[in-house]
Amino acid sequence: MIKNIIFDFGDIFINLDKQIVFKEMKKHGIHDFLPRLTPLNEAFEVGSIGPDEFLNELHLHFPQVSPLEIKRIWNSMLLDFPEYRLQFLEDLAKQQDYRLFLLSNTNALHIPHVEQQMGKLQFERFRNCFEQFYLSHEIKLRKPNQEIFEFVLNENNLKASETFFIDDTLENTVAATPLGIKTWNLLVGKEDIISLKERL
Known part of the structure; x- marks a missing residue:
């Protein structure tokens, strides 16, 4: 489960x-x-x-x-953040059926730009959906190193068998699988995070 x-x-x-x-x-x-x-x-x-x-x-x-x-x-690689995805995430967070975490390979240029582009209020709405908001440049680890997945599991007392990880990069989902984490390599342009419930 x-x-x-x-x-x-x-x-x-x-x-x-x-x-x-x-x-x-x-x-x-x-x-x-x-x-x-x-x-x-x-x-x-x-x-x-x-x-x-x-x-x-x-x-x-x-x-x-x-x-x-x-x-x-x-x-310039950072584009829009569709409101319907944010609404989906907020609804998921409100249901409290799952513990939600963000785990992103990013950097100290991208995050301030995203916050500025989204607007402070919308960015905070996004951030507040997660129990933990893990950014690679802050935790000094990056995917697909297995150490980053072990860090998230250990830090939050998560069982791998009860954990589901979504990433658009196959290399990252492949790295998480041997730990027992269930994964979804989301195919950009063909799939959308709002169909998450069908994957769980």
């Missing part, structure tokens, strides 16, 4: 355009963005480096792009 639900954030609640960063950088003549900068992004996502260091390091790699423009491009 499922008692706990762990949600990813991007493309589960807020819509993303994961390709826009590459498209925008190409406008500046940059075509080899990854994989050589993957370690930098991962360090940023676990809070090993701060926003200024991240932007300055990217600027060193791509001097034709200012840190301010890099920040704009980096945040």
